[in-house]
Amino acid sequence: MSKASKRIKVMTLKEAVEKFVFDGAVVGLGGQNISRCQVATVHEIIRQRKKDLTLTGCNLSIQMDLLVAAGSVKRCECGSGNLERFGATFSFKRAIEEKRMEIEDFSHGSMVSRFLAAEMGIPFIPCRSLLGSDILKTKAPSTQKKYEMVDNPWNPGEKVLLLSALSPDVAIVHVQKADEIGNIIIEGISNHEPEMIRASKTCIITCEELISSDQTRRNSDRTTIPYHFIDAVVEVPFGAYPTMTYRYYNYDNDHIRAYQECARKGGDAIKKYLDDNVYSCETFEDYLEKAGGLKRMMELKKAMLRMVG
């Protein structure tokens, strides 16, 4: 089915993940650190026991760490795995140290460049980063070619680094608003998402609010990405919890710390976290209830509104 169609793309998260996330897929993750990580979609991917995934993006955060902890990930291709003041992404750290997972290191700028190339439909793109670093000298076993050096055709003798375009099989992103045919609105910082969504072969969008395409058409300059690039739209309020969604709710400091404790310990601790918060929940709403329900979500909502109000 052509993606560039105006058919209605609203479906359940279960359907979206069944349809578009396959074993061995190259997944484009949106979000960064404590902002708009697509936790709801990731919980569903884990519940459906998808495996051998390659995760790509710039900063991969708690959503990546959950997938690694669940054993779903074969390889990461990214600029960093980091939760800043909350600490490292411990499952990621351990998997690399124990050589259970491949890592192809880039920088944030070079990953943006690669998505930009794919978004523009071109095979490769120059970049000024990575030169002189061990990032360039290092290559994961399953990577065929990481880079090429060429002469600037307009200034022979000036060497330029080229990186290949990266087009994920499926991008998964949590946004503020989306409509029924797939137009999306990202509010606040957009990370690497515009480039990555347009670069990807398919895209699952979860949104805080499902609006109508009529509303979209009345505010056309607010649209971040039009429907051509989107395959599934799922309304999941608080879908980025415990990370924040700009203008909607703040991050949950205590829950992130609790996750980090389990991830740091690994073994039974992280297994219990996944059992309690992912496997024993039929839906994401069940998880939100366990995490403190309406009371907690409203506290986080109020905290955000105080900041942006």
Next chain:
Amino acid sequence: MIIEASRYISDTDTVVVGTGLPMVSAMFAQKTHAPHVSFVIESGPVDPVFDKVPISVTDPSIMNRAVKLGAKREVLGCLVQRGLVDIGFLGGAQIDQYGNINSTYIGTPEKPKTRFPGSGGANDIASSVPKILIITRHEKRRFPSKVDFITSPGYIDGANGRTKNFMKVNQPDIILITDLAVMEIDKSKGKMVITKLMPGVTVEKVKENTGFIPEVASKVDQVELPTDEELKVLREEVDKEGVYLKDSLKAGGGKSD
């Protein structure tokens, strides 16, 4: 240390900064001698105004009153790579005598001992910004003669390290500020030289606590102590909750902050 680092930021600078001590130092500069300084954050905020120290580059408080909340491409591409950023503030697990920074591995990719977060935006900043400030505690294990892994290149292996690797920005200033000293790159050698000492610290003490043997400038200045007024701003207006200053007090900091 925080206050000394802030002295390298001028009122007309555009500075790319991440969380941690760099943020505290940058905020301090904005509240004192550099009120017009322009911050850009790799996650997307352009020229935000901080009222408290954010805990992440995606903390909502890092987006406060920005002129734009954009995409990574707009900051790391259009501003950093394009050459419009004056100062980059970096940190890392290891820094060597050439100003190379490691935030990826202790050990090797084949035999990793410890894995760190990775580059993030650091490599992009180290590659394309002409003045790099590094602020970190002075501990011997942080300063090997050669980093295990070059995440963010300084001068790589000597004066023409960057040139021979085809880097456009091939002679950046690199200034390392610690709780013991200030070291700067000698561009003719591509190596770090001690240029200033914190009050009460000797060259010997610096050398004892450094894995590589740093050169010493022919004239070594003393870092000016912060004034009581400056300390008041730092404690009451910048790090009000003492998140970062608490760390530094634990490590035996004080006036040398």
